[in-house]
Amino acid sequence: xxxxxxxxxxxxxxxxxxxxxxxxxxxxxxxxxxxxxxxxxxxxxxxxxxxxxxxxxxxxxxxxxxxxxxxxxxxxxxxxxxxxxxxxxxxxxxxxxxxxxxxxxxxxxxxxxxxxxxxxxxxxxxxxxxxxxxxxxxxxxxxxxxxxxxxxxxxxxxxxxxxxxxxxxxxxxxxxxxxxxxxxxxxxxxxxxxxxxxxxxxxxxxxxxxxxxxxxxxxxxxxxxxxxxxxxxxxxxxxxxxxxxxxxxxxxxxxxxxxxxxxxxxxxxxxxxxxxxxxxxxxxxxxxxxxxxxxxxxxxxxxxxxxxxxxxxxxxxxxxxxxxxxxxxxxxxxxxxxxxxxxxxxxxxxxxxxxxxxxxxxxxxxxxxxxxxxxxxxxxxxxxxxxxxxxxxxxxxxxxxxxxxxxxxxxxxxxxxxxxxxxxxxxxxxxxxxxxxxxxxxxxxxxxxxxxxxxxxxxxxxxxxxxxxxxxxxxxxxxxxxxxxxxxxxxxxxxxxxxxxxxxxxxxxxxxxxxxxxxxxxxxxxxxxxxxxxxxxxxxxxx
Ligand SMILES: Nc1nc2c(ncn2[C@@H]2O[C@H](COP(=O)(O)OP(=O)(O)O)[C@@H](O)[C@H]2O)c(=O)[nH]1
Ligand SMILES: [Mg+2]
Numbered sequence: 001x002x003x004x005x006x007x008x009x010x011x012x013x014x015x016x017x018x019x020x021x022x023x024x025x026x027x028x029x030x031x032x033x034x035x036x037x038x039x040x041x042x043x044x045x046x047x048x049x050x051x052x053x054x055x056x057x058x059x060x061x062x063x064x065x066x067x068x069x070x071x072x073x074x075x076x077x078x079x080x081x082x083x084x085x086x087x088x089x090x091x092x093x094x095x096x097x098x099x100x101x102x103x104x105x106x107x108x109x110x111x112x113x114x115x116x117x118x119x120x121x122x123x124x125x126x127x128x129x130x131x132x133x134x135x136x137x138x139x140x141x142x143x144x145x146x147x148x149x150x151x152x153x154x155x156x157x158x159x160x161x162x163x164x165x166x167x168x169x170x171x172x173x174x175x176x177x178x179x180x181x182x183x184x185x186x187x188x189x190x191x192x193x194x195x196x197x198x199x200x201x202x203x204x205x206x207x208x209x210x211x212x213x214x215x216x217x218x219x220x221x222x223x224x225x226x227x228x229x230x231x232x233x234x235x236x237x238x239x240x241x242x243x244x245x246x247x248x249x250x251x252x253x254x255x256x257x258x259x260x261x262x263x264x265x266x267x268x269x270x271x272x273x274x275x276x277x278x279x280x281x282x283x284x285x286x287x288x289x290x291x292x293x294x295x296x297x298x299x300x301x302x303x304x305x306x307x308x309x310x311x312x313x314x315x316x317x318x319x320x321x322x323x324x325x326x327x328x329x330x331x332x333x334x335x336x337x338x339x340x341x342x343x344x345x346x347x348x349x350x351x352x353x354x355x356x357x358x359x360x361x362x363x364x365x366x367x368x369x370x371x372x373x374x375x376x377x378x379x380x381x382x383x384x385x386x387x388x389x390x391x392x393x394x395x396x397x398x399x400x401x402x403x404x405x406x407x408x409x410x411x412x413x414x415x416x417x418x419x420x421x422x423x424x425x426x427x428x429x430x431x432x433x434x435x436x437x438x439x440x441x442x443x444x445x446x447x448x449x450x451x452x453x454x455x456x457x458x459x460x461x462x463x464x465x466x467x468x469x470x471x472x473x474x475x476x477x478x479x480x481x482x483x484x485x486x487x488x489x490x491x492x493x494x495x496x497x498x499x500x501x502x503x504x505x506x507x508x509x510x511x512x513x514x515x516x517x518x519x520x521x522x523x524x525x526x527x528x529x530x531x532x533x534x535x536x537x538x539x540x541x542x543x
Contacts, residue, residue, distance in 0.1 A: 030075060030542050031072075031075045031076065033535070033538045033539060033541075033542075034067060034071055034072060034075060034539075035072065036535055036538075037067070037291070037295065037532075037535040037536075037538075037539070038064065038067045038068070038072065040531055040532055040535055041060060041063055041064060041067070041295070041298065041532070042064060043522050043523055044060060044298065044302055044523045044528070044532070045521075045523050046060070046301060046302075046305055046523070047305070047408045047409055047521065047523070047524070048305050048308045048309065048312075048405060048406075048408070048409075048524070049404070049405065049407060049408060050304055050305065050308055052301065052304075053301070053305075056297075056298065056301035059294065059297060059298060059301075060298055062176075063291070063294055063295070063298065065173060065176055066176050066177075066287060066291075068135055069135055069136050069173060069176055069177035070176055070177040070178070070179075070283075070287060071284065071287055071288070071291075073133065073134045073135060073136075073177075074179070074280065074284055075284075076133070077130055077133065077134075078280075079130055080127070080130040080131055080134065081123055081124070081127040081130065081131060081150070081151050081152050081153040081271075082151065082152045082153070082179040082180055082270070082271070082279055082280050083121075083136075083152075083153055083155060083177060083178045083179045083180070084152050084153065084154050084155065084178070084179070084180045084182050084267065084270075085155045085157050085174045085175055085177070085178035085180070085181055085182065086098055086154060086155060086156055086157055086182045086184060086212075087157045087160055087171055087174070087175055087181060087182070087183055087184065087198065088159070088160060088183055088184035088185050088195070089159055089160055089161040089185065089189065089192070089194055089195075090159040090161055090162065091159075091186070092159075092184040092185050092186055092189070092214060093184055093186065093212075093214035093215065093245070094156055094157065094159075094184045095107045095108060095109035095110075095156050096109045096110075096214075096254070096255060097184060097212060097214065097245070097255075097260065097263070098120070098122065098154055098156045099253075099254055100254045100255040100259070100260040101147075101154070101260050101263055101264045101267065102122060102145055102147045102148065102154075103147055103254065103257075104145065104147065104254075105253065105254070106120060106122050106143050106145060107120040107122075107143075107156040109253075110252060117158065118139060118140055118141050119139070119140045119141070119155055119156060119157050119158055119170060119174060120140065120141045120142075120143060120155070120156045121137065121140045121141070121142045121143070121153055121154070121155045121156075122142075122143045122144075122145050122148050122153065122154045122155075122156075123142065123143075123144055123145075123148055123152075123153035123154075124144065124145070124146065124148045124149065124150040124151070124153075125144040125145075125146065126150055127148075127150055127151070127153065128142075128144055131153060136173070136174065136177045139170065140155065149267050149268045149270075149271035149272075150271060151270075151271035151272070152180075152267055152270055152271045154267075155174055155178070157170070157171045157174045157175070158170050158171045158174075159171065160172070160194060160198065161194055175198070175201070175202070175207075176205075178207065178283070179207075179208065179279060179280045179283050179284075180207070180208045180209060180210065180270070180279055180283065181198075181202045181207050181208070181209035181210075182209070182210050182211075182212060183195060183198060183199060183202075183209060183210070183211045183212070184211075184212045184214060185211070185212075185213060185214070186213065186214045186215045187213055187214070187215055187216040187217060187220065187224055187247070188215070190213060190224075190228060190231075196231075196235065199211070199232075199235060199237055199240075200235060203235065203236060203237060204290065205283075205286055205287055205290050206282070206283065206285060206286015206287065206289055206290060207283045207286055207287070208279040208282050208283050208286075209237075209240055210240060210241040210242070210243065210266070211228075211232070211240055211241070211242050211243070212243045212245060212263060213228060213242070213243065213244050213245065214245045214247075215245070215246075215247040215248075216244045216245065216246055216247060217246075217247050218246055218247065221244055221246070224244065225242070225244055228242060229242065241266065243262055243263050243266070245259050245260065245263075246259055285542075285543060288539055288542055288543045289543045291536075291539055292536050292539055292540065292543065295532055295533075295535060295536040295539075296533070296536055298532060299529045299532040299533045299536065300529070302523065302528050302529040302532055303528075303529035305523065305524055305528070306524055306525070306526065306528055306529055308405070309519050309524040312402060312405060312406070312515070312519065313515075313516060313519065315401070315402065316398070316402075316512040316515060316516070317512070319397050319398060319401045319402060319512075320394055320397055320398070320508055320509055320511060320512050322397075323390075323393040323394055323396075323397045323508050324390075324394070324504075324505045324508040324509060326393070327386075327389065327390040327393055327504045327505065327507070327508050328501035328502070328504050328505045329501075330386060330504070331386075331470075331471065331497050331500050331501040331504065332497060332501070334471060334472035335386075336382050336383065336385075336386045336471050336500070337379075337382060337468065337471035337472055337473050339382070340378040340381065340382060341375065341378045341379055341382050341468060341471065341473060342473055344371075344374050344375045344378040345375050345468055345473050345475055345476055346475070347371075348367075348371035348374070348375075349475045353371070354367035354368035354370075354371045355368065355371050355372070355375075355475065355476075355479070356475070359456065359479055360456050368456070368457070368461070369457075369458060369461060372457055372458070372460075372461035372464045372465070373460075373461075373464075375464050375468055376429065376460060376461070376463075376464040376467075379429060379464060379467050379468060379471075380425050380426065380429060381425075382471075383424075383425035383428055383429070383500060384421050384422055384424075384425040386500070386504060387421035387424050387425055387503060387504060387507050388421045388507075390421075390504040390505070390507035390508045391421060391507040391508070391510060391511070393508055394507065394508035394509065394510060394511030394512070395511045395514075397508075397511065398511045398512070398514075398515055402515070406515065406518070409515075409518045409519060410518060411514050411515060411517070411518035412514060412517050412518065414514075415510040415511070415512075415513035415514040415517065416513060416514075416517050417513060418506065418507070418510035418513055419506075421507060424503045424506075424507070427503075428467070428496075428499055428500050428503055429460075429463050429464070429467055430463065431463075431496070431499055432462075432463035432464075432466045432467040432470070432496045432499075433459050433460055433462055433463030433466075434463075435463075435466065435492055435495060435496065436450050436453055436454060436459075436462040436463065436466060436492070437450070437454070437459065437462075439484075439488070439492075445485060445488075446484070446485075446488055449483055449484035449485050449488060449489075450462075450484065452483050452484075453465065453480070453483035453484060456483065465479050465480050465483075466480055466492050466493060466496050467496055469481075469489070469492075469493045469496075470492075470493040470494070470495075470496035470497040470500070471497065471500075477489070477493065480492065480493060
């Protein structure tokens with residue numbers, strides 16, 4: 001190994017906690033750019049079920065894994081040892097190779113191994129501290145051995161073709177986190193599809209890699225080597241270092257020293273000074289370069305989500321228009337006062353009743369006030385029921401027309417800014433009273449009429465009369481028009497009816513406000529895709 005004095009990479013002078021000027025960190029702006037990208041990608045949930053959204057979610061998860069497991073740890077700790085991940089199919093000789101390079105069994109090899117096993121990472125004891133924060137370590141056994149060249153760490157990965165999905169997933173995750181892919185296969189299996197898929201993926205990601213061909217029959221070394229080089233060339237991989245390990249015959253344990261010496265030597269060279277830095281920089285550049293189209297792809301999927309959000313919002317008005325018209329029309333149809341309101345008025349408007357022939361009589365004043373209060377409470381109840389029905393009609397229309405497209409959107413319980421049906425019913429009745437009181441500012445005839453009605457019914461009672469009249473209760477209309485005069489009475493009734501209709505319409509439209517509030521998410525914002533594209537553009541500086 002090199003002296004260490006000239007190393008640009010891979011060493012901490014002491015563990016005093018003082019910042020070490022020789023310990024390189026990424027230019028903080030690159031770390032910031034990748035960190036910002038990560039944050040924006042993480043915020044992107046693809047909540048609207050468009051075609052292709054599952055694929056976009058997968059790509060997003062893969063990108064986050066790549067950032068979390070490889071790029072960010074690498075940028076935060078440029079001096080951490082290079083992760084050399086030994087990968088390949090079952091029985092390719094991965095574990096045997098790792099053990100043989102180290103001259104000691106650190107990872108179980110052979111046919112008798114447990115099906116699930118945590119990957120084993122072997123590093124030099126002095127590199128332990130630099131590796132400590134790496135997120136992949138949480139899922140691995142770590143072993144410190146002097147035999148590992150300082151500056152690299154070897155990972156015996158799970159079988160890529162394992163029958164267990166979790167093993168296969170871990171193997172891929174390790175490769176995405178690797179600084180160097182050391183791909184193992186055997187002379188009898190290198191023609192299989194898997195090795196070439198993996199090598200293509202490494203090339204696509206721009207990862208540094210090398211290939212180990214195990215169990216090469218002695219008499220086939222030359223043929224196999226030239227065939228393999230041809231294939232590597234055809235995949236654009238002619239510069240990949242290639243190691244042929246001769247077949248050791250039936251054996252258990254370590255391979256002969258001479259068979260693995262070239263691999264060990266190469267690792268040692270790799271661990272030295274600029275070499276390792278070069279490998280890491282190359283893989284880092286490679287993954288930065290693949291990030292850009294990847295982020296571009298996600299930005300497009302985000303744009304589709306934003307467009308869908310805009311389309312849903314545009315459709316809302318149309319979806320709610322007909323229930324809004326229908327509910328508002330209920331008022332004019334007299335539907336709101338059917339039942340309790342009419343029967344309460346009728347109960348007191350018979351011969352001699354306080355709302356009937358005794359209207360205006362001084363003696364019946366108390367009975368009249370009580371009767372009006374009773375009608376008033378029925379009016380409140382009826383208006384409330386109508387307003388609740390309007391709110392429901394809006395919500396039903398949204399569910400029927402847009403429910404599937406909104407399935408994953410969490411809507412707030414209450415639409416923001418919409419008054420509750422209870423409050424609206426009371427406000428409507430209060431407004432009817434206020435309308436009578438407001439006549440004071442009109443001409444003398446109106447002033448006299450208003451004064452008469454207020455004297456007969458009181459402020460809230462006058463509101464009850466006008467409100468009942470506005471809902472089509474005939475006897476109430478008679479009272480109102482007699483007190484106020486026909487024309488003025490009718491105008492007041494119409495205004496009061498229109499007021500309730502408007503409040504019902506607003507309750508229907510509240511369903512739309514609820515949807516809009518649910519769609520008010522950062523990943524559906526107008527500029528959501530532009531933000532990702534900006535992150536992508538910033539990365540260009542480093543690739
Ligand atoms: N005959 C023969 N067997 C080998 C050779 N190299 C490894 N093996 C055996 O192949 C089996 C699988 O090796 P292992 O390292 O566990 O493969 P892994 O699944 O890739 O980790 C073990 O039983 C090894 O002893 C070799 O050169 N010749
Ligand atoms: Mg193994």
